[in-house]
Amino acid sequence: MADSLKTSARRVQDALLAAGLACEVVEMPKTTRTASEAAEAAGCRVGQIVKSLVFRGTRTGKPYLVVASGANRVNEKVLAGLVGEPVEMPDADFVREKTGFAIGGVPPLGHDEPLETYIDQGLLEHEEIWAAAGTPNAIFKLTPADLQAITGGRVVKIS
Numbered sequence: 001m002a003d004s005l006k007t008s009a010r011r012v013q014d015a016l017l018a019a020g021l022a023c024e025v026v027e028m029p030k031t032t033r034t035a036s037e038a039a040e041a042a043g044c045r046v047g048q049i050v051k052s053l054v055f056r057g058t059r060t061g062k063p064y065l066v067v068a069s070g071a072n073r074v075n076e077k078v079l080a081g082l083v084g085e086p087v088e089m090p091d092a093d094f095v096r097e098k099t100g101f102a103i104g105g106v107p108p109l110g111h112d113e114p115l116e117t118y119i120d121q122g123l124l125e126h127e128e129i130w131a132a133a134g135t136p137n138a139i140f141k142l143t144p145a146d147l148q149a150i151t152g153g154r155v156v157k158i159s
């Protein structure tokens with residue numbers, strides 16, 4: 001039941017409601033920490049899993065969010081071209097500091113600060129996709145149009 005959600009999952013559910021989406025956060029009995037585990041738990045293909053990946057600009061220290069298909073690997077050189085500076089994969093502390101969530105549960109919305117966001121166009125091939133919802137066993141189902149609405153992200157070819 002929604003009332004029993006862990007605090008971080010509740011936060012994502014509240015952010016979805018605030019964004020006007022009827023998506024329901026579900027806590028799975030098994031881990032959804034990785035894209036393949038999330039796909040198994042949701043009963044979908046790994047390409048339908050939304051990975052919410054935080055990168056750091058090496059010049060400015062600015063965080064960038066890439067929401068990518070679980071089937072794709074983000075090309076950091078392409079991302080660097082888009083953001084105008086080299087990027088690196090930050091450590092787990094940086095991710096928590098900028099988003100308010102721990103790796104394995106980072107959601108595409110509800111972060112501590114708004115993040116400049118890029119959407120992997122590979123996610124748009126699917127009718128339904130699943131994203132992390134704050135904890136390593138919470139996820140929610142949405143459409144690619146929902147994802148664009150909640151992130152305000154720019155759709156790009158990033159892999």
Ligand code: 5CA
Binds near residue numbers: 105136
């Ligand atoms: N819950 C799943 C499916 S939605 C999930 O969050 N998958 S994920 O791909 O978005 O998050 C895991 C990602 O966190 C990895 O792909 C990797 O990019 C990043 N990551 C994992 N371990 C570390 C680490 N020690 N430091 C920095 N980033 C890490």
